[in-house]
Amino acid sequence: MSARTRRQKASLAAEESEDSPSNGSVSTPSKRASSKKRARSAAREESKENKENIFLFTPNLIGYSRVFLTFASLYYMPLHPRTCSFLYTVSCLLDALDGYAARYFNQSTTFGAVLDMVTDRCTTACLLVFLSSAWPRWAILFQGLISLDMASHYMHMYATLSMGGSSQSHKKVDPSRSWIMYQYYTSKVVLFICCTANEAFFIGLYLLSFSSPTLSPSLLQPVSDSQPGNPAHPEPASLFASPWSAGALEMARANKLESTWPWIITGISFPIMAFKQFVNILQLVKASKWLAEGDLATRRANRKK
Numbered sequence: 001m002s003a004r005t006r007r008q009k010a011s012l013a014a015e016e017s018e019d020s021p022s023n024g025s026v027s028t029p030s031k032r033a034s035s036k037k038r039a040r041s042a043a044r045e046e047s048k049e050n051k052e053n054i055f056l057f058t059p060n061l062i063g064y065s066r067v068f069l070t071f072a073s074l075y076y077m078p079l080h081p082r083t084c085s086f087l088y089t090v091s092c093l094l095d096a097l098d099g100y101a102a103r104y105f106n107q108s109t110t111f112g113a114v115l116d117m118v119t120d121r122c123t124t125a126c127l128l129v130f131l132s133s134a135w136p137r138w139a140i141l142f143q144g145l146i147s148l149d150m151a152s153h154y155m156h157m158y159a160t161l162s163m164g165g166s167s168q169s170h171k172k173v174d175p176s177r178s179w180i181m182y183q184y185y186t187s188k189v190v191l192f193i194c195c196t197a198n199e200a201f202f203i204g205l206y207l208l209s210f211s212s213p214t215l216s217p218s219l220l221q222p223v224s225d226s227q228p229g230n231p232a233h234p235e236p237a238s239l240f241a242s243p244w245s246a247g248a249l250e251m252a253r254a255n256k257l258e259s260t261w262p263w264i265i266t267g268i269s270f271p272i273m274a275f276k277q278f279v280n281i282l283q284l285v286k287a288s289k290w291l292a293e294g295d296l297a298t299r300r301a302n303r304k305k
Helices: 003-019 029-050 058-076 081-104 110-134 136-164 179-186 188-211 246-254 260-304
Strands: none
Touching: 058 081, 058 110, 081 110, 081 188, 110 136, 110 188, 136 260, 179 188, 179 260, 188 260
16 A cells, blocks of 8 residues: 555545544534545545556556567668668667656656666667677677676666665665766766767667778678688678578668768767776676675674674
């Protein structure tokens, strides 16, 4: 039972006690009817609260749409960079909308916060996995970014729940622990810019894998110049049964992307992406120290027993 329902019942009980004969007043039919009406209203309010479906809250519905858009972008990722980039970008922009909806409709929930964070982590990880396959020589770097992103957020979430309490939000950071993380999570503008630029950098790299011969010479290399047996320069025949197949034609179309804008997006967003990775490292270190402090406190308490 919520606090609002308890207050309504307490108010109803007080009004009924005032209307009762024990207070020296006469209980008239109109007063009794009014009391019954208030009782029914309170019962309806309580029933409505008990029937709330967290999974159908507006921000959570937006979260489900993000998951759908992410899967759609993954489907188009290998051969349709334009469609994939559009779907992926919309999914990322909805990340800001679900938080606004949660505050506007007063529907902030723990499930919604976890759904939002898990969707963010998985979306970025899937894109980095593709970049690892597009540029095998840089795969270890992309794998490291995936590991850092997953580990830092998991450690931060676990430390927040175990040390701060189950009702503590992972975005509520004590400024005494880290001023940078406090600003990062408290300022919605800073958080939006960092997350948006981080995703924009990886989207730019994704587009460059189709359009830049500087970074991906094998994509634009003629068939006669390909080196059989070299996984970095596979023959088109090893990718598609026929050079005139639908997949081969889509790849040829994708390779005609202009690389100017991807380079601009990547260059502008790189410094902010680097700062975001620094925050991830800082988040991992601070969460580890917080958990270690809890372990020390537990050990001291056990020794005193």
